Amino acid sequence: MKYQPPEALRDIHALVIDMDGVLWRGDDPLPGLVGFFELLRERPIAFRLATNNASKSPRQFVDKFASLGVKVAPDDILTSAGVTAQHIAAIAPGASVYAIGDGTRQAVLKHSLHLSSGEQADFVAVGWDPKLTYKELSEATLLIRAGAKFIGTNPDRTLPSERGLLPGNGAILACLQAATDVEPFIIGKPERAMFDAALAAMGADVAHTAMLGDRLETDILGGQNAGLRTIFVLTGASDEAELAASPVRPDWVFKDIQELTRAWGALS
Template sequence: MSDGNGIECWLTDMDGVLVHEEHALPGAAEFLQRLVDSSRRFLVLTNNSIFTPRDLAARLSRSGIEVPEESIWTSALATADFLARQLPGGSAYVIGESGLTTALHEAGYILTDTDPDYVVLGETRTYSFEAITKAIRLVEAGARFIATNPDATGPSKEGSLPATGSVAALITRATGAEPYFVGKPNPMMFRSAMNRIQAHSETTAMIGDRMDTDVVAGIEAGLRTFLVLTGSTKREQVRRFPFQPHRVVDGIGDLVDLI
């Protein structure tokens, strides 16, 4: 069986696969256009919970990649989907940006700091001591603790920034409560994405640049996995992992012929 046989739907990570530092990676636009031309169902996935799909679509467009906003699935959307299934019409105290608050509003959630059902932690460039203190006290009072993703740091032009995972660890240390992380490497994010496009694991493939998030979550979700070497994981690191992708390629352009 050739690599592309039986693949009807595609999931692909964004940073390190389609773009790098606001620039399109070779073959990315061609790959996505081939998906559109062949009427293949697909979603672009990201653990970034800061931005709405519309924001991210605009960002991709500026780099020369056209993706409709309905084809973007973020950890914020996955978190809102998860909470809407767990407790429809619930309430949450949220630390995060518009990507997360918009997703929760659209899922029917009430955002409040008074006796919420959940404390929901996402990524923001302006974590405040006051907000973190409020989150700690609400968790101590019985609110359930959810986080969009476990990434410990995020990139900036000046260097690493603390991200959701780091702040979640602070809240856990203060309260003893471990959060439930919805985003990668939780395969639930992939399952919710597949539900969004009515895909089945047996006929869906995942493209990512990280062995410890994209590939492992894809394998656990039952997907065929492709690792590109344009992002975090380098070729010499692949063999160190106890799990392996279906195929390792230099970049997403090497997968165009599979569509």
């Protein structure tokens, strides 16, 4: 298979970066984390950190970065919950939203939307929630059946854990879809909204922006669908065998961000 030569990285002036499996795995930083951000700042290469994880706030990610020796700002981080609230606020300012998940509720309030407790809502926004109750599923079902727009922060069907795969937000969406016959509008990767939000936030154009990620089906395919070039690292969800078998072809493949930093750093 043919990839672009490292020299073609010269065209890239902005990055959309996935975090888990690229920068860290769980609580452990991956090799070269600090040096990678030094390179981005030195060049400089604009970046936004984009995650489908809707359960944490940007502030929580900023704290995680700080604990690993990297300084980033809350605005550098786009969560699918934040982009969901931003999307609703853009099409219906001040709308009333029935939200599932702490991260989604916080994002709704931050974007000056009205947080509904049931009864009436213009939107039902669903993010992963480990404390999800049957009552919440019932409220969401009734609201969607009454005409509220059904939005999912992210489509991830499973959630890896020490015990194996657990139900992810996509599984919660599937439950609501079964109960309402309504398909959700999805914000997170591989859909476009996250990529568009990142490009807009950076003021970057697609020709000079790349998506850096570890999942072929979300990061790489989603980045390609949004018109971006793509950089794949082998430190996360997909390995070399999966890459060889996949119809999804990234533009560049690196073992990890350390190897990417070395290749990029060597270009003048």
